[in-house]
Amino acid sequence: MRILVVEDDVQIADMLAEALTNCQYVVDVAQDGEEAWNYAQTLEYDLVLLDITLPRLNGIRLCQQLRDRHFSLPVLMLTARDTIDDKIIGLDAGADDYMVKPFNLRELLARIRALLRRGSTASTPTLSWGSLQINSSTHEVVFDEQPLHLTPKEYALLELLVSSGRRVLSKPGIIERIWSLDDPPTEETVKSHIKTLRNKLREVGAAEDFIETVYGLGYRLKQLESDNAFMH
Structure with missing residues (x-):
């Protein structure tokens, strides 16, 4: 399965890419929203791990753009903002799940597995x-x-x-x-x-x-x- 990590913090992006690769996912990393949008149109992804605060095109707008163009893949948002309003904005933009930084890596991987199980390619284990x-x-x-x-x-x-x-x-x-x-x-x-x-x-x-x-x-x-x- 292929996952797109959209994160402008290089240290976090590298950590996520390493952890996901160790779980046998294929991982691409984009450091801004425009780059991520180009990747999404070029390759077939099973899930997007999406930071909200991004240069060029923020995570909320990118998620809305994906949904407007009928991309149905799961989106898990990552953000440092921990208010109910922020979560509602992210979910209303089309995100399937939401985690606040700093996050527990084991929990994040479990949520990724849960989202992938909902997809058609993972419905039959x-x-x-x-x-x-x-x-x-x-x-x-x-x-x-x-x-x-x-x-x-x-x-x-x-x-x-x-x-x-x-x-x-x-x-x-x-x-x-x-x-x-x-x-x-x-x-x-x-x-x-x-x-x-x-x-x-x-x-x-x-x-x-x-x-x-x-x-x-x-x-x-x-x-x-x-x-x-x-x-x-």
């Missing part, structure tokens, strides 16, 4: 493809009841493939979804991750072509046998 099971809440992966030990990027890649099903994912599309804007890899890096992921899947009994290469286009999961039986 378990993803599956044949014998493969992914628990999106605990990040545990099993194949035919055997645990699969993955790096954070391998997990993110496999989760993306499973959630996409038979839709072909291009290398640039994969990079956009699971790497942050300030750390984009080469397409060869994606190829290397796919190779390692295939090896790990094969070690627990998955077919060699569990992840298919669609030459010239990208990657997708192999069609399930039950789907073939249905089609015939």
Whole structure:
């Protein structure tokens, strides 16, 4: 999942980015409202963590702009203002939740998880493809009841493939979804991750072509046998 952190305090932004990355989210950081608006129009985010006091375009106006343009993703506002009126203004602008600085990081992460669970992509915590099971809440992966030990990027890649099903994912599309804007890899890096992921899947009994290469286009999961039986 991808989160946009909008915070002009560099120290707080770095702390949030590190904590969220450790929780296996893909994180982009914007330091003003205009930059955040450009990011939101360019990439698909699952949640925005939004400071109110921002240069160029403040958090209230940015949130209103997102809602006016029918962006439905959850918005969690952060602010140093702790009055009922300030909270009402933030919520009326379209925020889904509101936390006052200084905040407890564990509570913030719990609220982020709660907001993401409300979204359509998180409504089903378990993803599956044949014998493969992914628990999106605990990040545990099993194949035919055997645990699969993955790096954070391998997990993110496999989760993306499973959630996409038979839709072909291009290398640039994969990079956009699971790497942050300030750390984009080469397409060869994606190829290397796919190779390692295939090896790990094969070690627990998955077919060699569990992840298919669609030459010239990208990657997708192999069609399930039950789907073939249905089609015939």
